[in-house]
Amino acid sequence: MPYAGIVLAGGAARRLSGVDKPGLVVGGSSLLSRAVAAVGGADPVVVVGPRRPGHDGVVWTREPVPGTGPVAALAAGLALVAGDGVVVVLAADLPGVRKSTVDRLRAALADADGAVLVDAAGERQWLLGAWRLAALRQAIPEPPENASLRRALGGLSLVDVPAEPGESDDIDTPADLERHR
Template sequence: MSKPVAFDAIVLVGGAGSRLGGVDKAAVQLAGRSLVSRPLEAVRDARTLVVVGRTSAELPARALRVVEEPPGSGPAAAVVAGLRAIRQPAPWTYLIACDLPGAVRAIQLLGADAGESDGVVLTEPAGRRQWLLGRYRSRALRSAAQALGDPANRSMRALLGELRLVDVPVDDVWRDVDTWDDHDRWTQALDDGGGARPD
């Protein structure tokens, strides 16, 4: 499996981090690196890299930084803001959240054959789609954003639920860091060299 030759990436960093005590989630240190550093590593080959939201974490100099309107109005609004920042879209767009330590492996899995579908998305063992671990045809993604209308406080399902997607079931790499218990499990996994198995 390999990434498409030409792709853009939108990395979302604007989550409230409420279950982590309201911290700047993207900047939280995990195994010696900021939480957002691994998602950024995963999409380092993006033609255009957009980071949506406010964070004090170190970002690549080439990253375009934008904020959804209004600020804090949810991931769908953040995705739309990211799309608007990309002036010359590549054929594919990756969407990825900042709190995914297994992002590098996840992006590799998203190289699965999309066929004639609108994209590829990772799914939890129970079948729930992880919208922010997906590779989407840029034209389909932009059409979905236009059809949604005002994206403020809308869900990712409302934005992407009508797309024809290939589901890639995975056991672990989708696990994010929402709580300090999650943080502890990922710290142990990374220290042990497991990389993507925070069991």
């Protein structure tokens, strides 16, 4: 089944002194490259964030006011996806995300609005999921700037997909980065 991919690659990385998180290299690949590879079968692959070299074949966009949160970034990405199919949404700071992650999320979607990866602590990873486009579009508040992602998406019908070890890890701090290098 065809699907679109949206990779959220903005953010201020305050806990990492403002470094470009998607550009961080883990295991020989940038975090952005890992996210783009995970949605490699998507059409289109939309990256929301500053344009970075070396990612041919993706569609770049930015939210109207950069820095106004993931809901605004998601809305900007959704504006470039046509139709009413499925979209996989990923953050660009996930060193353990793989194509098999995306495949499991898509397979779990069934009749639900979304399938979201759940970490070992039982926490939903809102930026690691597969969504029905129509439901996702309807859930985005107006205006999307500075809106809560959990509040926007939490009312949708969801399937929780247990994460495999390391799959839901993200890099937010220098300690996170060292653990994955």
